[in-house]
Each structure stands twice: as structure tokens, then as C-alpha cells.
Amino acid sequence: MKRKEALERLFQKYGEKVIVRDREVSAILRPLQYKSGASLNLPTEYYDNLHYLYTGPAGEPLCTGDAVSSGARNYVVKRADTALMAGEELYVWAVLKVLDDGADREVFLEADGKRAAVADSYTVKCVQQSRTVSAWGEQDAVSTAPGRISYELTVRNVRPENGADLCALSGFCLIAAGNGERTVYSGCRWKNITAQGGAGNTPRQSMEMVAAARTQEKEGESGGQ
Template identity: 35%
Template sequence: MELLVPKRQSVSIELNGERVACASAVKCVCVKERRAIRAFGEAEAVAWLERSPSYRLELSQLSVPRQIGRSSLWEMSDFRLVTVQDGVRTVYSGCEWQELTERADAGDGFLAEHAVMTARKRSREEEPV
């Protein structure tokens, strides 16, 4: 399977370690929530419960090879999104689709103009030179 990716930056979606799609750009919004714990009848918080951060990822121009197909892409669950930029590899795991705006042209394979997903975890590592 051949995927076209820009030279300095790449964005790919992996399922079981295999690249199944690529995108031209990704935007990540990290959300970290805190919840106040209050004693019964008290206005002031006695403690704060911090949740693990969650990530909302927006992809532009997501392309999928013909052999993968749009239905199998949408059915994917608990997959990984990998970005590489300037030698830094960022892996978002536990990804789930939220929305997918699609377009299909004859002979070009499937193209999602805009895709939104959530991820449970993010890790970063330097790529060897």
C-alpha cells in the first residue's frame, strides 16, 4: 500500500501497526478537567479530582487507499494516530471517530475533507537521525 506524505511532516492512522490512511494536517486540542469535591453542605471545595487529559484531533484531507475503503475506516475503533514533525514522533492512542466529512471522486480513492476524533493518551519520542 502506498501513501503519499509530505517530506517534513507526516500524519498517518495505524491499525494493528499498519498504516491505513494519511492526512495533510492535524490540529490537537488537549482538555484537562478538574472537579471540585465538597463536604456536604459546604460551599468551599475540600479537594480537587483531576482527570487524565483527553485529546480532540481534527484532521484535514484524510486520504484512504482504495483497498481499505471508507466503511472500514469509519468502523475502526481504538486505533492510533501518528504524526511526525521535525524529527519528533507523536502517537495518539485509544482513538475513536467523532465525525467524518467525506468526498469521493472517481478513481481517486476516498477523501475525508475533515475528520474529528478523540484520543485517550499521547506520547512523544525523538526519531533517530
């Protein structure tokens, strides 16, 4: 019996039924702790009781942002890959996060209509250049006047896709998508990029950026940059 076939029998016997893209799959889900995830080179913020390690058949690959449901719980895929041995695909592993109804399902950067990178989390600060209005001869302000609005964002654990160079990006979008809607920060330019890495470790990159505009769209709509 081949290794792949033995693993698939193990999933059928000991796994639980989960739904992936409207298909029922037998897979093993367990809380992600340091010992179970360190070999996958995952950020330490994954090791809590809200993240789970998925192990399932190689014939059902997962992608970042996919929805997975099991019983009364819903999850979103944060990271996924296929384990290989001697060139043979043995099984799929994924990091799942418990998903609330209003939570973002995925966060990614888009340039020229193509996905350039995915990210784990972001922080946004809305900045308005407001000013006070004072009457002539009065010491105290009587009102305020609105000014130009801009957005300052910090994006953490950014992972380029398709060989994208983060330093070469300009005029791109940050998109946070979830529950049928998405928030788009467009006209982005980065201010600084920080990378942390080491021998044998995948570099972890963070970006600080500014955005010119913010829009909210229904899934399937496409706003221009």
C-alpha cells in the same frame, strides 16, 4: 527525442538544484496558485505563498513526508504523484510546504502497525474530567482534583492508503511526526467521518475521533497501542 528525455533536458537547463534524500536533483519550483494547481485537484488551502509546486525527473519519485531542500529553504512533501502519457512516466510533481524547524513533517493514521491513511492537518483538544473539592459546610471550593484525561481530534483531508476503509478502523493511532520526534495519539476511535466529493473530484474526507492516550517518542522508537 522522446518526451521524457526532452523534459529531463529542460529540468537540467532551467531547473534549480534541490536535495532529495541526500541526492542532488534538477527540478522546477514555483509558487502554487489556483491556475497552476487546479488541474491537480488540490484543496484550496494549498494556494498560498507557503506552498510550491515541484516538477522534476520521473527517475526521482517523491513520497508524502519527504524532505526537500533548496538553497536556504527547507520543504516537506504534502502530496506527490507521477505524470503519465500513453503509459510512459514523464515527470514527478509534488506539492511542497515551507518547513519550519519545529513543524510536523507528516500526519498519518496507523492501524495494526501499518499506515492506513495520510492527512493534511489536525486539531486536538485535551479534555480532563476535573472536579472541585469543597470543605464540609463551606460554599466556596478549596481545591481541585484531577480526573481522567481524553483527547478529541479533528483530522482534515484524510486520504486512505492501500485500499484502507476508514469506516472499518478501530483502535488505531494518529501520528504527527517531525524533526526527529513524533507525537502518538493511541487507542483512537472515530466518532464521525465526513466526505465531500463530486463527479471528477477526489473525495475529501475529514474525521472526528477520540484517543485514549498521548505519548511522545523519538523517531525509530515504537510505542504499542
